[in-house]
Ligand SMILES: Nc1ncnc2c1ncn2[C@@H]1O[C@H](CCC(=O)c2cccc(C(=O)O)c2)[C@@H](O)[C@H]1O
């Protein structure tokens with residue numbers, strides 16, 4: 001499909017004003033691409049779909065692997081790149097869990113979290129909602145109180161030292177079933193244990209055979225406790241999974257939602273109700289959820305007026321980072337700098353952040369884009 005959107009319609013559809021023009025297919029485009037990468041690198045950003053363990057850098061993973069020689073995870077960063085090559089989604093989960101197995105002490109948790117925050121700050125990420133799976137750590141023997149203290153300690157240090165604001169999304173690893181759902185809900189709603197930075201509740205892992213409606217009681221409890229709902233859906237299964245997340249889990253945002261493009265009514269519903277899709281282009285290719293980037297449905301989403309946010313999911317595992325995901329989205333949507341700034345502002349609109357915080361981020365993005373584009 002080659003229905004290329006020009007920057008104006010793309011950015012307009014994505015909810016932000018633009019007067020930019022699409023880069024032409026010439027040397028100017030090459031210069032523009034270089035300029036665009038530089039623009040993205042400095043652009044203040046918010047990231048809404050990025051996993052805690054999935055963000056462990058090769059350096060951190062190899063350091064943790066060295067601490068645990070019994071692990072099959074390579075200690076050599078180069079070998080790790082091969083190790084992070086997946087044949088399908090199930091293989092991705094298997095590799096993901098082998099990294100989860102490396103996180104064995106509260107010190108491992110704090111080191112991981114602080115370094116992830118450092119990597120986000122390096123990309124000018126001012127605000128990130130990090131998806132954390134506490135069940136996977138508590139069931140592996142990490143004390144729940146120590147776990148919460150470790151992530152909160154790193155969160156506060158990151159805000160003080162990097163200026164990056166972190167919030168948590170606690171997600172249920174759905175394939176682990178209702179035991180995991182109960183434990184995750186308890187950790188997310190018990191005021192004696194839930195961390196101050198917790199804002200949302202999610203559902204991750206394989207979708208095949210993991211029907212969303214069964215988790216309704218747990219999402220009801222989390223929402224009643226003031227948490228926002230942002231489950232994965234439509235990543236490796238069809239649009240019905242997205243419908244189920246909307247109707248049974250009262251999703252306010254959808255992780256991936258890739259298969260939404262197969263259902264016109266669903267696209268219209270998402271657009272009408274401003275339910276953001278947390279789009280992670282390279283993730284979808286790496287896990288084989290989508291065959292090639294040119295076949296990625298992000299253009300259909302924008303064309304349908306859906307609120308599209310750009311995210312990295314598990315960046316080191318997918319050989320990417322958030323800046324690269326913005327560059328990929330800009331290429332697929334044929335965006336200039338103003339259009340890319342519009343994507344950043346989409347993430348601010350969809351963030352589970354108070355209005356004052358959103359206003360600050362919007363001002364930062366506008367000031368940066370204006371400064372960049374000034375003659
Ligand atoms: N793109 C992604 N799409 C979906 N999820 C993703 C993605 N990236 C990262 N995740 C994370 O993968 C985990 C999967 C954990 C899991 O399935 C599982 C199954 C059985 C037992 C246990 C256990 O811990 O004992 C865990 C989830 O927690 C989720 O947060």
Ligand SMILES: [Zn+2]
Nearest residue numbers: 051232255313
């Ligand atoms: Zn994810």
